[in-house]
Every structure is written in structure tokens, then in C-alpha cells.
Amino acid sequence: MVKKLTKLFNNIVNAINNKHGLTPEVPSSVKQESRLSRRLALNLRQLKQALGDSSDIVTREFSIGEQPPVHAALVFVDGLTGKPLVQEHVMKSLMIKAPREIGGKKPDLSKIRENLLTIADVKEERDLKKIIHSVLSGDSALLIDGCPVALLTDTRAWESRGISEPVAEGGVRGPRDGFVETLRINTALLRRHLKSPDLRIETMILGNTTRTDVAIAYVQGIVNEQILEKVRQDLSRIDTDSILDSSYLEELMRGHPYTPFPMYEHSERPDKIVASLLEGRVAILVDGTPFVIVVPTILFQFFQASEDYYTIYHVSTFLRWLRLLGFLLSLYLPSLYIAVITIHHELIPTSLALALAGAREGIPFPALAEALLMEIAFESLREAGVRLPKPLGQAVSIVGALIIGDAAVRAGLVSPAMVIIVAFTGIASFTVPSYKLIFTTRMLRFPMMLAAAFLGLPGIIMVSVVLLAHLTTLKSFGVPYLSPLAPYSGQDLKDVLARAPWWAMRRRPQSLRSPDPVRQESGLRPTLSGKKPNE
Amino acid sequence: MLEDGRISGRQFTTLIFLIIVSITVLQVPPLLLGLAGQDSVLAVLIAVIIDGVVAAVLYFLGLRYPRKTFIQYSEDILGKIPGKFAAVIFIQFFLLVAALSIRGMSDFLVTIMPETPLTVFIIAFTLVSAFVARGGIESLARMSEIIAPVYIAAIVFLMALLLPEMDFSRVLPLFRYGAKPVIMASLLPASWFGICIIMAMFMAYHHRPEKTFTVKMTGVVMGASVLLLLLIACIAVLGVEYASMLSYPVYILARQISLADFIERVEVIWVAVWLLAGFITISSLHYVSALGTAQLFGLREYRPLVLPLGIMLASFSFLIYPNAMSGVKFILQIFPFYALSIEGGLTTLLFLIALVKLLTNKLGKERRR
Numbered sequence: 071m072v073k074k075l076t077k078l079f080n081n082i083v084n085a086i087n088n089k090h091g092l093t094p095e096v097p098s099s100v101k102q103e104s105r106l107s108r109r110l111a112l113n114l115r116q117l118k119q120a121l122g123d124s125s126d127i128v129t130r131e132f133s134i135g136e137q138p139p140v141h142a143a144l145v146f147v148d149g150l151t152g153k154p155l156v157q158e159h160v161m162k163s164l165m166i167k168a169p170r171e172i173g174g175k176k177p178d179l180s181k182i183r184e185n186l187l188t189i190a191d192v193k194e195e196r197d198l199k200k201i202i203h204s205v206l207s208g209d210s211a212l213l214i215d216g217c218p219v220a221l222l223t224d225t226r227a228w229e230s231r232g233i234s235e236p237v238a239e240g241g242v243r244g245p246r247d248g249f250v251e252t253l254r255i256n257t258a259l260l261r262r263h264l265k266s267p268d269l270r271i272e273t274m275i276l277g278n279t280t281r282t283d284v285a286i287a288y289v290q291g292i293v294n295e296q297i298l299e300k301v302r303q304d305l306s307r308i309d310t311d312s313i314l315d316s317s318y319l320e321e322l323m324r325g326h327p328y329t330p331f332p333m334y335e336h337s338e339r340p341d342k343i344v345a346s347l348l349e350g351r352v353a354i355l356v357d358g359t360p361f362v363i364v365v366p367t368i369l370f371q372f373f374q375a376s377e378d379y380y381t382i383y384h385v386s387t388f389l390r391w392l393r394l395l396g397f398l399l400s401l402y403l404p405s406l407y408i409a410v411i412t413i414h415h416e417l418i419p420t421s422l423a424l425a426l427a428g429a430r431e432g433i434p435f436p437a438l439a440e441a442l443l444m445e446i447a448f449e450s451l452r453e454a455g456v457r458l459p460k461p462l463g464q465a466v467s468i469v470g471a472l473i474i475g476d477a478a479v480r481a482g483l484v485s486p487a488m489v490i491i492v493a494f495t496g497i498a499s500f501t502v503p504s505y506k507l508i509f510t511t512r513m514l515r516f517p518m519m520l521a522a523a524f525l526g527l528p529g530i531i532m533v534s535v536v537l538l539a540h541l542t543t544l545k546s547f548g549v550p551y552l553s554p555l556a557p558y559s560g561q562d563l564k565d566v567l568a569r570a571p572w573w574a575m576r577r578r579p580q581s582l583r584s585p586d587p588v589r590q591e592s593g594l595r596p597t598l599s600g601k602k603p604n605e
Numbered sequence: 606m607l608e609d610g611r612i613s614g615r616q617f618t619t620l621i622f623l624i625i626v627s628i629t630v631l632q633v634p635p636l637l638l639g640l641a642g643q644d645s646v647l648a649v650l651i652a653v654i655i656d657g658v659v660a661a662v663l664y665f666l667g668l669r670y671p672r673k674t675f676i677q678y679s680e681d682i683l684g685k686i687p688g689k690f691a692a693v694i695f696i697q698f699f700l701l702v703a704a705l706s707i708r709g710m711s712d713f714l715v716t717i718m719p720e721t722p723l724t725v726f727i728i729a730f731t732l733v734s735a736f737v738a739r740g741g742i743e744s745l746a747r748m749s750e751i752i753a754p755v756y757i758a759a760i761v762f763l764m765a766l767l768l769p770e771m772d773f774s775r776v777l778p779l780f781r782y783g784a785k786p787v788i789m790a791s792l793l794p795a796s797w798f799g800i801c802i803i804m805a806m807f808m809a810y811h812h813r814p815e816k817t818f819t820v821k822m823t824g825v826v827m828g829a830s831v832l833l834l835l836l837i838a839c840i841a842v843l844g845v846e847y848a849s850m851l852s853y854p855v856y857i858l859a860r861q862i863s864l865a866d867f868i869e870r871v872e873v874i875w876v877a878v879w880l881l882a883g884f885i886t887i888s889s890l891h892y893v894s895a896l897g898t899a900q901l902f903g904l905r906e907y908r909p910l911v912l913p914l915g916i917m918l919a920s921f922s923f924l925i926y927p928n929a930m931s932g933v934k935f936i937l938q939i940f941p942f943y944a945l946s947i948e949g950g951l952t953t954l955l956f957l958i959a960l961v962k963l964l965t966n967k968l969g970k971e972r973r974r
Binding site for chain 1 (some may be wrong): 613615616699714717718721726727729730733734737740741744745746747748750751752763869870876877879881884888
């Protein structure tokens with residue numbers, strides 16, 4: 071009785087599931103594992119069924135040879151394939167240069183492939199699904215009557231943006247090329263900068279609908295295999311509808327889904343990515359976006375600009391300290407000001423305290439409200455300016471900064487000191503090269519200000535302790551986020567708290583556990599006499 | 606596994622260092638100066654030696670029972686019921702010290718910010734410490750690794766600025782009243798240094814347990830040197846009589862700094878680093894009591910215990926003494942004996958029984974041969 075009931079129950083559940091399509095369903099357009107048949111007409115009908123009546127899909131039917139003519143068809147997507155290429159090297163050779171005798175009912179495929187198609191990359195494919203993906207990626211599929219095989223000719227040539235200087239990551243010195251939206255060009259850029267045979271590029275397709283090509287690039291022998299394996303695992307785990315930018319991957323891959331801190335570094339600069347690869351990191355390139363992400367990521371990477379390595383190292387060191395200071399100021403300055411003004415009057419020298427109090431005289435708000443008002447105004451200005459066309463953006467900043475700011479002070483709504491603090495905080499935040507990290511500090515400033523207003527300095531320290539505790543729990547692909555500070559590694563610190571000259575950076579970062587940790591031999595430091603220092 | 610983190614020797618040292626400095630620097634100097642005067646310096650040295658003995662005992666136990674905290678091995682040594690009883694004593698001791706630290710920090714902050722009620726500080730501190738404790742030992746260790754250098758830098762900076770104010774003739778004479786008061790007074794810092802029995806909890810997660818003794822003593826010696834420096838500075842700047850009358854002489858000390866009318870009010874730096882260290886201490890103790898409780902009851906996860914223990918901790922630190930005066934009395938007259946009976950007494954008991962067990966095992970094996 072019980073068995074019967076459970077069976078009945080199972081049947082009902084199955085029936086419901088089927089009705090709602092919960093069981094994995096074969097896509098209606100392409101049946102799985104469907105292969106080509108020998109008959110051209112059937113193959114074309116199948117392709118047509120799968121691709122639909124889209125206007126950009128071209129099916130050109132023609133015949134090869136004369137005795138007897140062999141029917142063939144070329145399928146490609148207009149706009150993704152280079153028409154001159156197709157005309158010159160596929161159609162012309164097949165229609166005009168082909169010998170009269172090509173094999174009749176059993177055409178000689180190898181002859182076509184070896185003698186007629188003057189295209190660099192030709193592949194044979196039987197699987198309909200793969201053929202469709204290939205066609206949609208810009209290849210042309212040559213279908214020949216009597217052959218259950220399609221010849222995929224690489225005729226990809228679409229209009230793409232030329233290689234130009236990255237907009238978000240400019241620099242004075244250093245290579246000026248930037249990644250573009252095409253994966254192939256990007257991998258080529260990597261190869262241009264890194265001609266080592268050990269540079270490996272693995273490609274996979276992610277996104278069930280967008281079918282986006284994603285490539286992992288690394289240097290064999292320098293990368294830590296464990297990290298690489300983790301990256302592969304994480305990518306293969308992703309089962310999503312669409313990948314439109316590398317940022318999708320950032321949120322879908324391993325790590326801490328709730329942290330506000332950026333856990334992935336990205337760059338548009340090939341030189342930066344190559345430098346990361348040579349440190350033992352793994353780069354992930356996504357087709358359709360110029361932003362390449364690099365893992366594992368540590369916090370201090372966001373303070374390193376690629377230009378640091380191209381200028382005098384003393385200057386770079388100084389700039390790094392300046393950025394760290396800017397980062398801390400952008401996080402703490404408004405809250406410290408609030409704490410001092412509202413709670414710890416005694417902490418600042420008397421003359422300064424009097425000056426500040428004088429400036430605040432007649433202001434109707436408490437310091438917290440004043441600060442929040444100004445911060446929100448500032449953030450709105452910044453946000454308003456980001457996406458506006460350039461000429462309009464300038465107008466916003468003039469109206470916002472000059473007119474409103476000045477008027478607010480004159481009207482006695484905010485004190486000039488607060489304007490200085492907020493403006494300086496904004497400028498300080500721009501010193502950090504990564505705007506990703508700046509977004510985070512912009513946001514974290516607000517809880518910090520609240521804590522400062524309620525608990526003063528101890529409140530600020532409490533929020534800092536919580537932040538620090540959070541940061542120390544973060545790990546990126548097994549590498550602690552705050553390394554090399556914690557866990558401490560003196561050797562790595564010379565590229566974090568300083569920028570050591572190239573002759574002193576003998577080893578790759580310890581935290582990445584590279585199997586080949588030595589970058590170069592010692593004794594590279596140039597001397598006056600030109601001899602090695604230990605000779 | 607309850608906790609699968611590992612900490613390095615350096616992290617072990619910095620953890621112990623921060624725990625010691627935060628716990629001793631605030632309340633100990635005035636009391637110690639009152640008890641031993643100029644001889645406080647010697648009392649601290651004696652306390653370090655006492656602590657060294659306890660460390661050796663715990664080091665032995667940690668090696669004897671590798672990868673086990675002493676909540677776990679006290680059961681192995683004493684048997685199930687007495688072992689659990691001992692574990693409960695350790696856990697409540699950690700909670701008590703955590704509560705004392707929270708209370709001490711809050712009491713001090715109330716003197717700076719008199720308008721804020723004590724309860725607000727206690728609750729806020731407990732919440733923060735709960736958050737940190739949930740991060741686990743690796744997070745704690747890394748935090749200490751970052752904070753310790755900042756702390757040392759701040760102390761060195763303050764000391765350098767205090768140099769012009771110091772009058773070293775005040776440091777002498779030593780042994781004015783003979784050795785006895787010194788030894789009695791040394792119990793006070795010893796009882797606070799003794800919180801380093803927390804090392805028995807951390808040792809199980811040290812990646813090179815055989816080095817624990819060295820790194821632990823490095824931390825203690827560093828901590829004691831900071832305390833010594835501050836004591837000497839207190840004596841040399843403020844004088845014994847004045848310093849022992851103050852509640853927070855180190856804070857007053859930092860207030861003395863005034864250089865060229867420009868570097869003033871730097872005591873805020875001292876308060877900041879001291880608070881940072883204090884958070885490491887209370888979160889370590891909080892974490893250790895949660896972990897210990899989980900091990901006591903054989904739970905798989907300690908994190909759910911953190912918040913309930915935090916509520917206990919907050920109410921405990923509120924109720925522990927009614928006002929600062931009775932707090933002084935508690936710290937001076939009750940706490941040293943209570944603490945030492947656990948830090949010295951209970952651990953030594955464990956050690957002796959473990960030793961006896963080890964020897965009888967060896968003898969038994971030899972006899973069977």
C-alpha cells in the first residue's frame with residue numbers, strides 16, 4: 071500500500087516536473103548530437119531551422135566542377151566574415167579554379183581542402199551544434215553534397231576598434247597600446263609583449279546563450295599549479311546565461327561574495343597583464359571586453375600603477391606612500407574632523423580649535439549633518455559628471471563646485487573648513503590608481519562618519535578594527551588579501567611599501583608560491599666600472 | 606575540524622606581545638608604583654621569570670599532546686569529568702579577563718568622554734570583539750601582525766618625545782625597603798602576564814610547535830620591555846609619588862609631550878594604538894573562550910557561540926565591580942591570587958599529573974619487556 075502510494079506520488083511529481091519543463095529539455099532548434107547527413111538539402115534545412123530566418127545569415131548555393139557538377143553551399147554571417155576573403159579564396163577557387171572532375175557522387179574532400187581552399191585555417195566538423203557556433207563566430211561553413219562533413223574556413227574579419235591608448239589607465243611613460251573587444255587581438259597583444267613559448271592560452275566557452283569565448287593565460291613554469299587549477303575549476307563551474315564583461319566572472323568565481331572590497335584586479339594594459347603573468351598570476355580574458363582580469367589579487371596591487379615601473383624608483387616609492395596616505399585620508403579625514411569637532415575638542419591645539427569654532431559659528435547643523443550634506447553633494451557631483459558628455463560634465467563641475475559650494479558657505483549653511491575637508495578628501499581619493507578601490511572607500515566613509523559622530527575616536531577605531539578583521543579573513547585563490555603585510559613577507563614588501571629598482575627585485579612575489587621563484591641572477595646592480603659588484 | 610587555521614611564529618609573538626601590553630599598560634603601572642616604588646622595574650623582571658616557568662610548563666604539555674588545546678588535553682590528563690571541570694575553570698578565567706579588559710578600557714574612555722555612558726562602550730566593544738572573534742585565529746594573528754609594528758613605532762615615537770622631560774635621578778634608589786615588597790609586588794604584573802596561558806590555546810595552531818617557547822617568550826619580553834619603558838618614563842617624568850596617585854599615569858605621561866608648541870596632544874596617538882591592542886586582546890580572549898566551549902562540548906563549529914558568549918561578556922564586565930575604586934581593590938587584592946592559582950596552580954597540577962602519567966607509562970612498558 072505504502073509502496074503504491076509513493077509510486078503514485080513520484081508519478082505525480084514527475085508529471086508536474088515535465089509539465090513545467092523542469093527536466094532538462096533538448097533545445098528545440100538543435101537536437102543534441104545531431105550530425106550532418108550526406109544530403110546537402112537536408113543539411114541546409116537543418117541549419118536553416120536552427121538559425122531561423124535572420125537577415126544577416128547568408129546561404130550561397132553553387133556548384134563545383136562540371137562533370138558532373140557537385141552541389142555545394144556556403145553558410146556565413148554577413149558582417150562577421152570578410153567578403154573579399156570569401157570571394158577570393160573560397161568562391162573563386164571553388165567555382166573557377168576547380169578542375170572539371172571532382173568526384174561526382176563522392177567528392178574528393180581532401181583535394182578541396184588541400185588544393186582549392188586558399189584559406190589558412192580550415193577544419194572539418196560533423197557536429198551540427200559546433201558548426202552553428204563556428205558560423206556564429208564568423209567562420210564560413212562549406213557544405214558539399216554527398217559529404218557528411220562541413221569544412222569550416224576561418225574567414226573571421228569584422229570591424230573592430232583599433233588598438234588605442236586605454237582611456238581609464240593613461241600614463242606618461244610606457245607602452246601605449248590597450249586591449250580591445252576582440253579576444254584574438256588581445257591574446258595577440260599578450261604574445262607581442264611576451265614571446266616565451268611558455269605562455270599558454272586555454273580557451274573555453276562560457277554563457278549558455280551568449281556563448282562567450284573566455285581565455286586563461288599563464289606562463290607555464292612560473293604559475294603555481296594549484297592556483298591555476300583553482301581558476302580552471304571555478305570557470306568550469308560557472309553555468310550562466312550570459313557573460314557580457316569580465317566583471318560577470320568576478321562575481322561568479324571563487325571568493326567572498328559579500329565583501330565590498332575589490333577581489334579582482336583588472337587592466338586594459340597588456341604590459342601590466344604581462345608583468346602580472348611574469349609574477350606568477352593568471353589572466354582571464356573575455357571576448358567582447360577590453361578588461362582583462364588578473365588573479366590572485368591582493369589589496370596592495372591597487373596601489374601599484376604600471377607607470378611606477380617606468381619612472382625613477384625613488385619617485386615611485388614616494389608616490390606609493392602618497393597613494394597610501396591618500397587612501398587613508400579619503401577613508402578617515404571627514405570622520406576625524408567630525409570626531410574632533412563634536413567630541414574631542416581638547417585634542418587639537420587651542421588656536422586651531424578656536425579657528426575651527428570661529429568658522430563654524432552660525433552654522434545651523436551639527437558637524438555630522440554638515441559633513442553628510444557635503445559628502446552627498448560631492449558624491450552626486452561626481453556621479454553626475456561620470457556619464458555626461460564631456461562639455462556638459464564641465465558645466466556640472468562649474469555649477470556644482472564653484473557656484474553651489476561658494477553659495478553654501480556664504481549662506482552660512484556649511485563652514486568653509488568642511489568644504490576644505492570634503493574637497494581634499496575627494497582629491498586624496500583620486501591619488502589611488504584603482505577606481506575600484508576608491509568606490510569602496512567612498513562608501514565606507516559613511517559608516518566611519520557615523521561612528522565618529524556617536525563614539526568619537528574610539529568609534530573610528532572600532533570601525534577600523536572591524537574593517538581590518540574583515541580584510542584579514544579575505545583570501546584570493548588561497549593568497550591572503552593583505553599579504554605581504556599580513557602574513558608578513560619582507561621580500562615582497564619591497565614592491566609594496568617601496569618600488570625597488572629592477573636589479574634588486576630578484577625574486578617573484580613569495581605569496582604566489584611560484585615553482586620558479588627567481589626572476590634574475592643577483593649582481594645585476596650596475597657599477598661605475600661596469601664590473602659586477604662581487605668581482 | 607573546529608579551526609583549521611595555522612599561525613606563524615612571528616604572528617604568535619605579535620599576538621602575545623599585544624595581549625600583554627594592552628592588558629598591563631593601563632591599570633598596572635599606578636598600582637605597581639604604589640606597591641614597589643622605584644623597584645617596580647625589578648618586579649616586572651621577576652614577573653617575566655615567573656611567566657617563563659609557566660610558559661615552560663605549557664610548552665611541555667603542548668609538545669606532549671600535539672595539536673591539542675589545553676581544553677582538550679586536560680581531559681586526557683585528568684580523565685573525563687575532572688578534565689571538563691578544569692576546562693570550565695580555564696574558560697571562565699578567559700571570560701573574566703576579557704570582561705576585566707573591556708571594563709578597564711571602558712572605564713578609561715569614560716574619563717575622556719564623560720558624556721557617554723559606560724554601557725555604550727561595553728556593548729560596542731563586545732560587538733566588535735565578537736565580529737573579530739568570528740574571523741578565527743588566522744584573522745586575529747594577521748591583525749596582530751599589522752598592529753604590533755604600529756604599536757611599537759608609536760611607543761618609540763612617544764618615548765623619544767618624552768626624553769627632554771625625563772629626570773633619571775628619580776629612577777634611583779633601588780631596594781629601598783629590601784627584597785620582600787618587590788617580590789610581593791611582582792605578583793601583580795605576574796598575574797597579568799599570566800594571561801599568556803592563552804598560549805596553550807594558540808600552540809595547537811602554531812605551524813612549528815617546537816618553536817613555541819621561543820616565540821612566546823620573545824613576545825613576553827617585548828611586552829615587558831614596553832611596560833618597563835613606560836614605568837621608567839613614569840618615574841622619570843612624573844615621579845613615583847605623583848604617578849602612583851594617578852589612575853592612568855601613562856595617559857598623563859603622553860599628555861606631557863610638548864615640542865616647540867607644535868607637537869602637542871599626541872596622547873591621542875597613544876590612545877589609538879592602545880585601543881587597537883586592546884581589541885586584539887579582548888577578541889583573542891573572546892575567541893578562545895568560544896573555541897574552548899565548543900571543544901568542551903564537542904561541537905563542530907564555534908561561531909554560533911560567539912554572540913551568546915558576547916552577551917555574557919558584556920553583562921559580566923558591567924557587573925564585575927560597581928565602580929573604579931572597588932575595581933582597584935579587586936585588581937590589587939583579589940585578582941592576583943585568583944589568577945595565579947589558575948595560571949600557576951592549575952597548569953602546574955596538569956603538568957605534574959601528565960609527568961607522572963608519562964613516567965608510569967614508561968616504567969610499565971619497561972616492566973613488560
